[in-house]
Amino acid sequence: MRIRFISSSKVRFLRPVSLGLASLMLSGCFYANTSQxxxxxxxxxxxxxxxxxxxxxxxxAKHEAAGILRSERVRFRDLHIPAEEHAYLSAYSGGEFERGFRTLLTSELVSRGGSVTTQPRSGGATVQIDVEVVEHRDRGYIRPPFGTYTALASGIAVATIPLRNWSEPALALIPAAMLADTTTxxxxxxxxxxxxxxxxxIEDDxxxxxxxxxxxxxGGDRRHYAPHRVPQAPTTPTVSITDTW
Structure with a gap:
């Protein structure tokens, strides 16, 4: 019977592997069985x-015009896009975006062959545009853009190599700058x-x-989409003093 001994180098290699497997198994058990x-x-x-x-x-506007004219339910109807003062538009509407998008959508529909009317017609439909602004006040960590860390690491690595080989150290920044220009x-x-x-x-209901x-x-463009939600500067009260004799 021959007994084979494991060399010390193999033992040193297998030890961290065994510890990693054990910790992985334990973490799996913890995740599966004890999460409350x-x-x-x-x-x-x-x-x-x-x-x-x-x-x-x-x-x-181009995207929406294409989607509208692809829809069988509306593509052959007369479409009316109300002006800004229309009744359905509430105090929460307005702003440069609402006015600009309405005009751009009208142009796209007409240029693509859609029937757009200045007044509602019998059998036609009304185009309504709604804009909702969402403000997040307590976001957690958000990962940087995909590839950020790789690009930064590659840029640092590339920048350090020429320092030892090129006669002009400033040239070391060229590869990293090229990489940044192509990714950012x-x-x-x-x-x-x-x-x-x-x-x-919408047609009727x-x-x-x-x-x-x-x-x-x-954040500074909020007024384009929701002018009613832009903080207003406080007004300074005025006092009128009248002299009486």
Missing amino acids: APVATTYPYTEQQRMQAAQHWEVL GSWTHTGNEEIIVTTQI RILYSSSNIYYIN
Whole structure:
């Protein structure tokens, strides 16, 4: 009978592996059997665009016009987009976005062959636009854009290599700058304010078409979407003094 001994190097290799497996098994048991509340997790990776130019409003108008004219329920109807003073528009409507988007949507529908009328018609339908501003006041940690850490690490690694090989140290920043130029164009901060833009087509009390889109917005642009929610400067009271003799 031959007894084979494990070398000390193999023992040193297997020890951390065994500890890792044991801790993994224990963590699995703990997660499965002793959690007394739902464990917080994240959603799958998604992207959400930011509105910060009138051209972005045009992109949304093109998207909605295409969706409306694809719908069999509304594509051949006369569509009326009410003016700003229409009764259905409440005090919460208005702002540059509501006016601009209504105009852009009208242009897109007409250019694509849609029937848009200046007055409601019998058998037609009304296009309504609603904007809801959402402000998050207590967000937790938000992961940076996908690839941030890799790009930063790669930039640092690339920048340090030429320092030992190139005669001009300033040239070391060129590879990292090229990498930054190719990756950061799609990055933007997440922000705490979003808008939900809903476009509906209504006939009497029936909703024939409804589409909602969500975007990030810059905090300073809130007046474009909800002017009633922009903080107003306090008014200074005036006192009139009248002399009496």
